[in-house]
Amino acid sequence: MSDAYHGPLERIDDHRWRIPRSYKPGMRVDGLIYADRALVEAIKQDKSPEQVANVACLPGIVRYSLAMPDIHWGYGFCIGGVAATDPAQGGVISPGGVGYDINCGVRLIRTNLTFADVKPRLQALVDTLFKTVPCGVGKGGIVKFNKSELRELMSEGSPFVVRRGLGWQSDIECTEAHGRIADAEPGLVSERALERGSDQCGTLGSGNHFLEVQVVEKVDDAQAAAAMGLVEGGVTVMIHSGSRGLGYQVCEDALKALHNVPEKYGIDLPDKQLVCAPVDSPEGRQYLGAMRAAANFAWCNRQIMTHLARQAFADLFGQPAERLGMHLVYDVAHNIAKMEPYEVDGRTCELCVHRKGATRAFPPGHPELPARYRTVGQPVLVPGDMGRASYVLVGQPGAMEHTFGSSCHGAGRRMSRGAAIRASKGRSIHRELLDRGVFARARGRTGLEEEQPDAYKDVVQVVSVLHSAGISRRVAKLRPVGVIKG
Amino acid sequence: MEPAFELFDHTADMGLRVFAPTLAQLIDPAGQALYAVIGELAAGEEAREFEFDSRGSAAALLLRDYLTELLILFERESRIVVSPRVSAFDEGRLAVRGQVHRVDEARSVYNREVKAITYHELDIRRERGGYVATVIVDI
Numbered sequence: 245m246s247d248a249y250h251g252p253l254e255r256i257d258d259h260r261w262r263i264p265r266s267y268k269p270g271m272r273v274d275g276l277i278y279a280d281r282a283l284v285e286a287i288k289q290d291k292s293p294e295q296v297a298n299v300a301c302l303p304g305i306v307r308y309s310l311a312m313p314d315i316h317w318g319y320g321f322c323i324g325g326v327a328a329t330d331p332a333q334g335g336v337i338s339p340g341g342v343g344y345d346i347n348c349g350v351r352l353i354r355t356n357l358t359f360a361d362v363k364p365r366l367q368a369l370v371d372t373l374f375k376t377v378p379c380g381v382g383k384g385g386i387v388k389f390n391k392s393e394l395r396e397l398m399s400e401g402s403p404f405v406v407r408r409g410l411g412w413q414s415d416i417e418c419t420e421a422h423g424r425i426a427d428a429e430p431g432l433v434s435e436r437a438l439e440r441g442s443d444q445c446g447t448l449g450s451g452n453h454f455l456e457v458q459v460v461e462k463v464d465d466a467q468a469a470a471a472m473g474l475v476e477g478g479v480t481v482m483i484h485s486g487s488r489g490l491g492y493q494v495c496e497d498a499l500k501a502l503h504n505v506p507e508k509y510g511i512d513l514p515d516k517q518l519v520c521a522p523v524d525s526p527e528g529r530q531y532l533g534a535m536r537a538a539a540n541f542a543w544c545n546r547q548i549m550t551h552l553a554r555q556a557f558a559d560l561f562g563q564p565a566e567r568l569g570m571h572l573v574y575d576v577a578h579n580i581a582k583m584e585p586y587e588v589d590g591r592t593c594e595l596c597v598h599r600k601g602a603t604r605a606f607p608p609g610h611p612e613l614p615a616r617y618r619t620v621g622q623p624v625l626v627p628g629d630m631g632r633a634s635y636v637l638v639g640q641p642g643a644m645e646h647t648f649g650s651s652c653h654g655a656g657r658r659m660s661r662g663a664a665i666r667a668s669k670g671r672s673i674h675r676e677l678l679d680r681g682v683f684a685r686a687r688g689r690t691g692l693e694e695e696q697p698d699a700y701k702d703v704v705q706v707v708s709v710l711h712s713a714g715i716s717r718r719v720a721k722l723r724p725v726g727v728i729k730g
Numbered sequence: 731m732e733p734a735f736e737l738f739d740h741t742a743d744m745g746l747r748v749f750a751p752t753l754a755q756l757i758d759p760a761g762q763a764l765y766a767v768i769g770e771l772a773a774g775e776e777a778r779e780f781e782f783d784s785r786g787s788a789a790a791l792l793l794r795d796y797l798t799e800l801l802i803l804f805e806r807e808s809r810i811v812v813s814p815r816v817s818a819f820d821e822g823r824l825a826v827r828g829q830v831h832r833v834d835e836a837r838s839v840y841n842r843e844v845k846a847i848t849y850h851e852l853d854i855r856r857e858r859g860g861y862v863a864t865v866i867v868d869i
Binding site: 290316319320323344345380381382436439440449450451452489492493495496499516517657660661662663688689690691694730 | 737738740741743744768769798802805806808839840841842843845846848868869
């Protein structure tokens with residue numbers, strides 16, 4: 245099923261590979277994949293480079309169709325893809341460039357606890373988190389919202405739930421876009437999407453979503469780590485989830501609504517899954533309004549789980565979360581489309597930046613950064629796998645010059661779910677994780693097998709490419725010690 | 731060709747391949763394939779009648795829409811459709827009736843959540859004297 249890519253991939257330097265515009269008719273720009281020589285061999289094993297070339301055909305695309313080193317095969321767009329389109333040049337918005345899980349993202353919470361504090365109670369901590377944070381198939385949220393409240397929540401984003409006591413004011417400052425994209429249109433979110441989201445705000449879900457207790461294993465950038473409150477040996481909590489059924493339904497509705505729209509605007513697509521509409525069109529604005537509402541829902545989802553994680557820590561350690569120093573380091577979206585200004589041919593253009601499995605990575609000095617990160621750059625949170633490591637990086641000037649302020653979003657899968665289950669035969673992944681010092685609990689029967697460390701590329705390799713390329717710099721390496729999965 | 735299904739690998743997600751001698755006979759194993767991705771779902775007490783009637787799309791799109799209905803019924807109400815009876819399935823209409831049953835939680839095992847039924851490589855084709863449907867679900 246997983247056909248290899250046989251088209252051109254020209255080496256530009258140690259970390260960039262080009263698919264020239266001449267590769268296929270309709271490409272408006274080159275494709276550009278960030279990878280080292282070893283990663284590129286793995287990348288060629290599926291059709292994701294072909295998808296990079298297909299995205300290069302979108303109207304209004306600027307400079308390149310980009311892919312990060314964690315690239316793998318997706319729907320229409322590859323996972324790990326970045327594409328910026330210029331509305332003034334007929335640029336389009338494509339739901340496939342955002343994905344089903346709108347504003348799937350990651351957040352990191354630091355604590356005053358050291359691993360020495362947590363180690364004797366690690367199993368109890370994971371059990372408490374597992375009971376407190378709803379996860380897995382069919383698990384509804386603890387906080388319920390009626391439809392009217394959901395619409396308010398989607399309009400206001402994180403501040404809505406923080407105002408209800410489900411977070412701290414500082415959480416808002418440390419969330420991308422302050423947890424709220426403006427111009428959300430909850431009125432454009434369907435009844436069915438509202439129904440799917442009504443009891444899912446504050447739930448983890450399953451698949452690759454997780455909550456991890458981690459230890460800061462190594463600090464590479466002391467200044468940036470200090471700004472984030474990260475010290476070697478310190479304990480952190482990482483949460484990975486998105487907009488749940490509400491976001492999936494917004495994407496589903498948009499794919500249907502846009503089915504015949506490319507034809508209407510004379511847009512010829514190499515793959516039907518790239519359905520799109522001009523940003524500056526009624527159809528484009530409609531999707532953007534609903535997508536932004538779903539994105540705001542996702543920030544509320546992760547915010548409520550942050551509140552629940554704080555409660556679990558406070559219950560177990562007998563101190564309020566404030567005393568435990570459980571501040572949000574940052575929250576990043578990695579499935580989203582946002583309007584952002586960039587210099588193009590000497591003029592400032594407001595571009596529609598699609599990030600599908602890619603993280604915003606703004607450099608030091610960027611006006612959107614909170615004061616505490618203004619001199620060090622935006623934290624970029626890169627989950628690896630549940631056995632090895634995750635990383636905290638910071639955005640670098642190279643990201644603004646080359647990747648529309650974007651970096652990678654994870655390690656990227658190297659093994660299918662079925663292959664991972666087959667590779668687990670006769671083994672206990674739970675036991676193997678314990679041997680690595682990781683206590684894991686999963687609600688789904690196959691969750692640990694499918695998400696085992698070997699199913700993912702080595703995040704060290706992925707992160708190193710972008711560090712060397714001047715896109716995002718290493719700050720800290722985080723080692724998992726406790727995991728909950730759906 | 732006997733009605734049957736198999737699950738296949740797709741990097742981060744999963745694929746369903748469904749076989750049947752007629753288009754109409756694809757429907758039951760397609761639903762079973764979706765439920766098999768989610769886990770081993772045991773039917774509990776009957777809740778109500780199920781009815782799905784959609785027109786105006788190609789057969790593969792209609793099958794995708796039907797599976798989306800099953801997915802949302804499961805996600806929202808923890809219910810499954812059993813014994814679907816197909817009164818029409820062609821390039822233009824799919825009509826199905828069946829019984830909606832609650833999932834018997836005590837006898838069920840969950841594997842994973844399905845986010846969506848995608849359009850990726852969606853296909854129904856004639857093969858070996860019957861039909862083969864391919865559907866990829868987002869995990």
